[in-house]
Amino acid sequence: MPTPLSLDTLNAVDAKDFVAALGGIFEHSPWAAEAVVEARPFGSLQALLDAMVAAVRAAGPERQRALLAAHPDLAGKAARAGTLTAASTAEQASAGLDRLSEDEHAAFHRLNDAYQQKYGIPFIVCVRRHTKASILTQFERRLANDSATEHATALDEVFRIAALRLDQLVAAPDRLPLAGRLSTHVLDTHGGTPAKGIPLTLFEIGPGDARRVVVETVTNHDGRTDAPLIGGRPVPIGTYELVFAVGAYFTARGVPLADPPFLDTVPLRFSIAEAEGHYHVPLLVTPWSFSTYRGS
Amino acid sequence: MPTPLSLDTLNAVDAKDFVAALGGIFEHSPWAAEAVVEARPFGSLQALLDAMVAAVRAAGPERQRALLAAHPDLAGKAARAGTLTAASTAEQASAGLDRLSEDEHAAFHRLNDAYQQKYGIPFIVCVRRHTKASILTQFERRLANDSATEHATALDEVFRIAALRLDQLVAAPDRLPLAGRLSTHVLDTHGGTPAKGIPLTLFEIGPGDARRVVVETVTNHDGRTDAPLIGGRPVPIGTYELVFAVGAYFTARGVPLADPPFLDTVPLRFSIAEAEGHYHVPLLVTPWSFSTYRGS
Amino acid sequence: MPTPLSLDTLNAVDAKDFVAALGGIFEHSPWAAEAVVEARPFGSLQALLDAMVAAVRAAGPERQRALLAAHPDLAGKAARAGTLTAASTAEQASAGLDRLSEDEHAAFHRLNDAYQQKYGIPFIVCVRRHTKASILTQFERRLANDSATEHATALDEVFRIAALRLDQLVAAPDRLPLAGRLSTHVLDTHGGTPAKGIPLTLFEIGPGDARRVVVETVTNHDGRTDAPLIGGRPVPIGTYELVFAVGAYFTARGVPLADPPFLDTVPLRFSIAEAEGHYHVPLLVTPWSFSTYRGS
Amino acid sequence: MPTPLSLDTLNAVDAKDFVAALGGIFEHSPWAAEAVVEARPFGSLQALLDAMVAAVRAAGPERQRALLAAHPDLAGKAARAGTLTAASTAEQASAGLDRLSEDEHAAFHRLNDAYQQKYGIPFIVCVRRHTKASILTQFERRLANDSATEHATALDEVFRIAALRLDQLVAAPDRLPLAGRLSTHVLDTHGGTPAKGIPLTLFEIGPGDARRVVVETVTNHDGRTDAPLIGGRPVPIGTYELVFAVGAYFTARGVPLADPPFLDTVPLRFSIAEAEGHYHVPLLVTPWSFSTYRGS
Incomplete structure (x- = not known):
């Protein structure tokens, strides 16, 4: 550029x-x-x-x-x-x-x-x-x-x-209001702490369910990613899957799991409708449960 | 047989x-x-x-x-x-x-x-x-x-x-204790009712993430399926995805949704470790949130 | 009678x-x-x-x-x-x-x-x-x-x-359709099992937040109560609090808790509007999180 | 001072x-x-x-x-x-x-x-x-x-x-690390937005379940409170109830509710164990469900 x-x-x-x-x-x-x-x-x-x-x-x-x-x-x-x-x-x-x-x-x-x-x-x-x-x-x-x-x-x-x-x-001193944001946050509600070190991948879902990697990253000490998954630009309207490797995380923490673990890679599928919107898609997870929601 | x-x-x-x-x-x-x-x-x-x-x-x-x-x-x-x-x-x-x-x-x-x-x-x-x-x-x-x-x-x-x-x-009068069970239940926590008429598909996830349809069905008036997803036999150990068409459900109920809806098809991915176990995998869902857990 | x-x-x-x-x-x-x-x-x-x-x-x-x-x-x-x-x-x-x-x-x-x-x-x-x-x-x-x-x-x-x-x-062979039902179910989403042995009390909330015990009981091996909290009669319209002693449960299971535990007695407050309705009010709980919903 | x-x-x-x-x-x-x-x-x-x-x-x-x-x-x-x-x-x-x-x-x-x-x-x-x-x-x-x-x-x-x-x-240029923080955040997972304008009260629970108001406030446009519920000082170790008036909120938004509403005032009861800790206690709520967890 x-x-x-x-x-x-x-x-x-x-x-x-x-x-x-x-x-x-x-x-x-x-x-x-x-x-x-x-x-x-x-x-x-x-x-x-x-x-x-x-x-x-x-x-x-x-x-x-x-x-x-x-x-x-x-x-x-x-x-x-x-x-x-x-x-x-x-x-x-x-x-x-x-x-x-x-x-x-x-x-x-x-x-x-x-x-x-x-x-x-x-x-x-x-x-x-x-x-x-x-x-x-x-x-x-x-x-x-x-x-x-x-x-x-x-x-x-x-x-x-x-x-x-x-x-x-x-x-210029001002920026045009063109940027949306997509972010995440992983809370370990088994341990009561932010989930640090969870690898995650954001896929864009294409025609015929084809998937393309948008970004691969890992959660930091606060359970967030150091940078937004998408930021500083419009969030392209469409469907995404955010996939979290939670099995490895709980194994590393010494939590006893089933074999194979009930939850290993957790996909969250959602769609973006407002390219300039702020989308926060957190994951609350234990080895036996998870939930997500559109946050802020 | x-x-x-x-x-x-x-x-x-x-x-x-x-x-x-x-x-x-x-x-x-x-x-x-x-x-x-x-x-x-x-x-x-x-x-x-x-x-x-x-x-x-x-x-x-x-x-x-x-x-x-x-x-x-x-x-x-x-x-x-x-x-x-x-x-x-x-x-x-x-x-x-x-x-x-x-x-x-x-x-x-x-x-x-x-x-x-x-x-x-x-x-x-x-x-x-x-x-x-x-x-x-x-x-x-x-x-x-x-x-x-x-x-x-x-x-x-x-x-x-x-x-x-x-x-x-x-x-014989007795059956050998060989059968596991996999069931689901969809609760619409937006409307406070069981979610009736949600189409759902259970996929078995194979090597290389290949997927095979195990069963396709639809929820009844109680948000359950008329028969267990898998029942009367061992539940094969492995990884599954249970996919619910929630966007169509909320549209049919007249709930205003984003375009495309934030949640359209919701996949829940989980693994079975005990072929003779009873696995209940419910979905609690609104147009903007969902959660699941291993139930009983 | x-x-x-x-x-x-x-x-x-x-x-x-x-x-x-x-x-x-x-x-x-x-x-x-x-x-x-x-x-x-x-x-x-x-x-x-x-x-x-x-x-x-x-x-x-x-x-x-x-x-x-x-x-x-x-x-x-x-x-x-x-x-x-x-x-x-x-x-x-x-x-x-x-x-x-x-x-x-x-x-x-x-x-x-x-x-x-x-x-x-x-x-x-x-x-x-x-x-x-x-x-x-x-x-x-x-x-x-x-x-x-x-x-x-x-x-x-x-x-x-x-x-x-x-x-x-x-x-008579028939009963008049006069009975509602109030029931609960406790799932331990930390351990991935029904929560057995949780003492719980149902209070009716009166004028000025006065509370009266309706029933005291304990969850069975399936995380349910042996009898509905209220059943076989109308569920009186009004406000209730259902209080679960979860701290003692997790302590008994050897789960390390904060001192005092983040969650000890968990109250769920809700109201009944249909005396002949079926109300299922479950609790999904870990030492650090809980949720409830009107189930079926 | x-x-x-x-x-x-x-x-x-x-x-x-x-x-x-x-x-x-x-x-x-x-x-x-x-x-x-x-x-x-x-x-x-x-x-x-x-x-x-x-x-x-x-x-x-x-x-x-x-x-x-x-x-x-x-x-x-x-x-x-x-x-x-x-x-x-x-x-x-x-x-x-x-x-x-x-x-x-x-x-x-x-x-x-x-x-x-x-x-x-x-x-x-x-x-x-x-x-x-x-x-x-x-x-x-x-x-x-x-x-x-x-x-x-x-x-x-x-x-x-x-x-x-x-x-x-x-x-002095430095402050001693003595301050904890207690904060909240209300997400309306029925509407998919932060819940603005929810009145809430934090009570300290005393001996014999006596309760004392610590702070009364209301959520802002982001579903948070303008100031932490407790901040800039130790969070006194003990038990609290955070009570949210969600019935009035959903009524004001024109959401059809039961009469009385299934959820009207929602209490969350929890305890603080680390006076210098950061406690985030959010509420995810619809007219028919809610959940909370220790966040960050």
Whole structure:
């Protein structure tokens, strides 16, 4: 990731440098940056984003349609050919769209065609806010919309993409409210202490129950992980399994267990619906029982 | 399953018919039946079993060794060739040994060879008490035993096999204490009622996390299943996942859920250590929390 | 409790003996029994009750009003003077109305007066279905009713009283559906077993948080009590505390505890709203955690 | 509370002023302060405490015995006559020893006499670390000690008292590790959110189950209390009940409840064993279930 530009710098540079810097916030559409250059200085990142969004909203249906049309297909020909913008490449990779199986490719191909045919624009979704499975769900659902609804929906997604790009590109005193958080905490209710040293893995559950490791870590002395499982970014909407190796933990503590232990690896399966939400998913566990809940 | 013989009949028939009926209780070893024919009548199935076991124990090391040697390999050549006894065929199928992958076949082949070479007899285990994964675990562990321990262990397994065969073959007022039980119960702690109509599936977890459906059912008005998940037989030692479709249940009750719901399909993973034990694995669930424990 | 009469006997005896036997089912109102004597034989207790209730409903407002007026005050002068019917005496004692404090007497006196003055009849409630605190709550609430509503409500209570009196008096193949049940179950989720030998006490919580012991017992080998905490009768509507001595249990099992133990006596406080409902209130407990829920 | 002296000031003042300031850290025993005056400057409060404790340990049995003897009886004549030191007065009040019932007075009187007679010194305990009930328990238990053990135990309590006095009196960059913490957190697992606005009361449970309000508060938007229930001081060893008004909360949220609600006020009863420990006692609650555990 390149060093972010500072908001102060952006407020001070030549108009052309400003547009050069922010021209990619909206895909292939530097005119959105041009439209706000005279409104400088911006007091915050949020003010800058709001101005660019207002400019796009004010630009009228034709320019908006051109903006939508300038987006690449998801997992489409441009992606295969490597001709995406750098931003799009990174975004599509975040949801694993660069590592599709042949079946998944076929599904995306079919959906892209159906969508193009129905609405005349490519399907646009802010992929950093979704898992692969959730993108496919969105795709199917949105194909039921009428054209006006879908135009508005696509534009909202473009604004979400713009916000995330801006937040990554520019250093400012404020951050855009784009980050969710997923955390856990293991309490050993057999011993009455936080459970230290429990290995755990977070899996993202894909189409057909395929699973992909998001993070592997271990609980610290307070039964938590040193860093959130997901933090500082949207928590992709979708289904997850958090798997805890509790059998080894109790064995190490000298607790007598059945053979095999009643509980060895404990999976907790749950779904994220708000990418910007805070999800705390704790585990209360003994060798013979466990519970979980959405905490805070 | 053929109609069971009654104990009364067995007490009354000719010696030769008695031996013909019970000659297969011990694999290819009708002498165990012959040894007890004069001790008739037997007052209970347990008394008959005890007598046959005592006869085998009294028979001395050489005959015992011949008895052990008369057993087929697990998933071995005889099984592939279809030349097993009917009892052995059904037993091996119960643990899925008739449906092994090539990798699993190779594993069994390697272990059978190592075992034969070390102890000079085939590996014997009462497969109705184990899952495929547990059989492989037993195999590995028992290869560490010395010969005397392993001879005794194999004989104990032969007695377990005999008991299960006898219990299936003979109708008597008493049943041998061979049956475990696995049951569940779903409580909706959001609504304060038993959860009726929850579809659930019990999977057996095999080597490499492969899963096999054991039973699919649905909860009744009391949140239980009409029949135990496993009952009237040993609960095979091994690891299971019990998966409940709770999202559909709460949706049907009109409870507002996140999209996707925080909890949709809830898996509970646990292991059985005592094939004759009673395992109750309930689920207490709201749209935002769940817990389980080994109940009674 | 006198030996119940059988329904067969009641169907066969003289009309006068029938009325003598059932004349007290409705307080001081043998006419309800007289009205159904010709409808004999009754095939079930429910049919007999239904006939008597129908007779009272058909009797018209004036006779109904006389029936209501024939009831004694709750904890009133007649009770103090010992001139209640035997049935009323036992009923009022069931809710502890024979053991009121002076403050409680004053409260009942005040409410009786207010009720008499407003409706011209005594306050009638089926006391076997209520705790003392719940009776006071009913009293206060019903004073807000209009006369017609209150006449109907009082009549419904008279029918409930009649049903309970009939069910106690007459032995028949059927029982009236008047009994609720309160039960418990203690699971030791530290050891993974039912908790055997836990002393427990059920308290009824009265006005001003006064507590009265309903039952003291101990859990059996299955973690349950040999008999329901309340069974075979309505569970009086009101608030309860169920207190479990878990500290002594874990000490006896050799589990190391803090001094004093984090959990020693565990109270579960809950309320009963349906006197004929089935309430199962289990305790899942370790030395460091516990949970409860309305089970089934 | 008077403004604390700073450690810097104490390091700088005349010897006589130093002794005047710290002469009361050990009851009526300024010699402990005199003994360390030449060792100034002290780099931390802990260093100052350690020096004074070392001086007392080095002073020999006779002076130590005089120090012990200089302490007042708990709830004794001096307390009744109002002739305690200010420090002792505040300490005894902290555990409610200034508000004893006549029965409790009699109990303390009896124990004081028995203790004086057995050991020749008054019973000393750091009362800020105990509830009234726990002080009585300590009293009974320590009467079983032999003299040497009890002399050592009393001295340890004197050091605990000294540490708390010093920590209150002197401002320094470091604080002595004397503070425990008791906190709670309410999660609404019916709605999947922190439970905001739940009124709660912490009671200390005294002898004979008498209860004294420690704090009344209400949960904030995160389901926690704005301040710890007990913090910045030792958590007195003893038994507590934390009572949550959950019925009103669910009613306010529009959740349909039974009448009366199954759960209305939920008490959690637990005991504190480590006055300097961190105790987190959360409540997970629906209208039909709740659970708690020692968290972190």
